[in-house]
Amino acid sequence: MAALPYTWRVIDLHTHSRASDGTDTPRGVLEAAASAGVTVVALTDHDSTAGWDEAAAAVADTGVALVRGIEISTRARTPEGGISVHLLGYLHDREHPALLAELQRTRDDRVQRARRMTERLADDYPVTWEDVVAQTHGGATVGRPHLADALVAAGVVAHRDEAFATMLHPGAPYYVPHYAPDTADAVRAVLAAGGVPVMAHPRAGRRGRVVTEETIAELAEVGLAGLEADHRDHSADDRDRMRGLARELGLLVTGASDYHGVGKQNRLGEHTTDPDVLAEIEERGTLEVLRPWTR
Template sequence: MSVTHRPRIDLHTHSRASDGTDSPHGVLAAAAGAGLDVVALTDHDTTAGWAEAAGAVGPTGVALVRGTEISTRVTTEGGSISVHLLSYLHDPDDAVLRAECERTRDDRLTRARRMTDRLAEDFPVTWDDVVAQTGDGATVGRPHLADALVAAGVVASRDEAFATVLHPGAPYYVPHYAPDTDVAVRAVLGAGGVPVMAHPGAGARGRTVSEGTIAALAGAGLAGLEVDHRDHDADTRDRLRGLADELGLLVTGSSDYHGTGKLNRIGEHTTAPEVLARIEERGRLDVIRP
């Protein structure tokens, strides 16, 4: 009896266009090496890697979902909560969404310089060291500061840097601009994209939004939740899967691959092909296939 191949799909990866260590072509090559059929490139607040990734579809045989991971925040009585919103298959030239991403990238740059100045008071790290760790045209972020700290011998890894000197509770931390999550959801929809909340239950990263907030965002047009992610334990996945079912949201699974920048392995969690089909039905762009 023949067995029909079920496509393997990873909808969350990063390249050097933001804070990954692989080129966009390298992400697709890594996906091919892991036996994936489809991969989404979702660099932070940028589409800069899309063209190179699209050119790698033919050589690697891996289909490409064009996306972006948008930095947003939800404001609560206890303060703001960072929320990452994955946008799939949107128009990269949409004026509203593009302006929000550009504002965030610009403020990330200012914030990175301010954090570097604070770090330099106590550690042997300079702005030139941070720039040396950042790819051409990349969105500067805390991972590049972490890499500079690793190169200087201050910490052993990005994970250690994020858990200590770059943690939001550390004196060196500086917040950056990010649009309200509901505003970003509407901007994604206006650009013809499909908005999915990334790792909504990743409590180790900081405070997470409530189920009530997720329900309100679903009412504003949120399309799905990234449920299968290494930062979610089994109980969290069960809870989020039940919530998605209750709210009529799509359920995705992804690696959040950053190359050697994180332990996450490309393809370690995947999305059902039926879910990708629904995302493509809703998106303005098509999946680029070999």
């Protein structure tokens, strides 16, 4: 498909809505993007495309173009053990059966994991399962961000980031792992669904262990298309290293906010993607970018 040049566009390719763990509705994400001067935004909710239709309906009203996407929770199998990897998928067929099955399995296990973590937290803090569920919106799958919001509501922590850095951190005694597909298998599944797989925040070490550059090279061999180099969890050195690695491996380089609304400090448009990169993503994907203007 032929893509328009985005030479004057401000492009943010990683955001979340209430369909997963954001605080804005899908429409609200586009409205917030318009207010922030972002003119192209990707909605990439965790393991879910439930927000796509509402976001699509807001394109004409807000003037913000929409990239339909997803963020898949995966686990890379390495000699050092499993390492959590978040994989962004862009412009894929959301009805692809193999990908749908993996996403459903992940969402189901997330709920059970959240219950177990809540039970552990309840031994030391004033939080119940009902408190956690109350923090979800519109049928979103319960996850760690909703546990964090319940802890904020109970006055245990000041904000989500504090909860994630302490009691919800993978090294904390309250933490419980959840099912996640193998990263290489997830890359293949996104490709099979006609999408474009990009590794989210590959150097975000404060979230836990990160994969090696050798592992990223192995993923590139099975079809990984890009690296999200520009992200608030990356230092300047991290960004340079990921850009250099992307050049070596022939991968695309993206940047984004990882916006979650008021739950986190991330601000829309704080990191962006080059227009030519988005044009290449659209060229490779099955779906088109939804535009408020006519091609």
